[in-house]
Amino acid sequence: MPAATPPDQGHAVVVGVDGSHAALNAVRWAAAEAVDRDLPLRIVHAVPRDPGGTADAVLPEAQDVAMIAAESVRVQCVRTIGRPEDVLVRESQRAAMVCIGARPRHAMIEPVIGAVAAALARGAACPVAVIRTRSDGTAHTDGVISVVLTDDVGNDDVVHLAMHEGRLRGRAVRQIDRRADSWVRRFPDVRVETVAAGSGHQYGRDTGAHDDVGLAVVGPADADALPTLAMPTCHPILGYPDCSLLLVPR
Known part of the structure; x- marks a missing residue:
């Protein structure tokens, strides 16, 4: 691909x-x-x-x-x-x-x-x-690159740009889920780690990025x-x- x-x-x-x-x-x-x-x-x-x-x-x-x-x-x-x-x-x-x-x-x-x-x-x-x-x-x-997931029209473009910047700058991307019907909002007491299947990334992997937000x-x-x-x-x-x-x- x-x-x-x-x-x-x-x-x-x-x-x-x-x-x-x-x-x-x-x-x-x-x-x-x-x-x-x-x-x-x-x-x-x-x-x-x-x-x-x-x-x-x-x-x-x-x-x-x-x-x-x-x-x-x-x-x-x-x-x-x-x-x-x-x-x-x-x-x-x-x-x-x-x-x-x-x-x-x-x-x-x-x-x-x-x-x-x-x-x-x-x-x-x-x-x-x-x-x-x-x-x-x-x-x-x-620091990390942070982006908010919402139900707004065009949010995919916003997230796409955040992911592009994460790849270019070698930074972790922090996705904050504010979608009305997201699974995270349905189960707020459950800690969630998101990993794309087949990406080769492992749970808990240290990204090496500062916790401070460098780019929003x-x-x-x-x-x-x-x-x-x-x-x-x-x-x-x-x-x-x-x-x-x-x-x-x-």
Whole structure:
């Protein structure tokens, strides 16, 4: 049986950059995505006005980081005039994925996501990766990949993307079952370990992954709520939304 292809194949994997450390973490993450999908990595730097003949130091630095992260990556560098959120929403129309960086949240009163991520959550036409940077400068992506199983239309696409990321990143995927009629919900007192028959995986096998959630793959309902979410309420993914996020649009 051939390997499952990544969902939502487009013309490129797009990453928005602004010279920040968080953006460079997003470039590293996006470079692996582009190589895995056999697509170019399109590095986009949006500027508010035409700088004339001024050299753009942001793009060469981002290109160098991408080439170090994945030697075989094919890079396209673009500087364009406009607000980053408008530019990246437009780029999403022909992208397999849009990636951006996000700094750590230092206080609960801060918005859950910034203006660019909020605009992409509302209007992107492809999945959006928001790669969170920790206070020490490292990318918050090194834990398990978590996804919620629901009865929502399109949930299979969300889970498909989570499984793809688990294979690509070498991470365990934690599936949280919230389906109304699932066996887990019928028998909440029974501990369940899910293993696909014929996969060669054994019960209790140590995955070697950190228990902390490094990436939450979420569907349209959570993505729609993010721009207006000020104080996170109870969510089945522990650590959400302060981990890195992969938003799957409606």
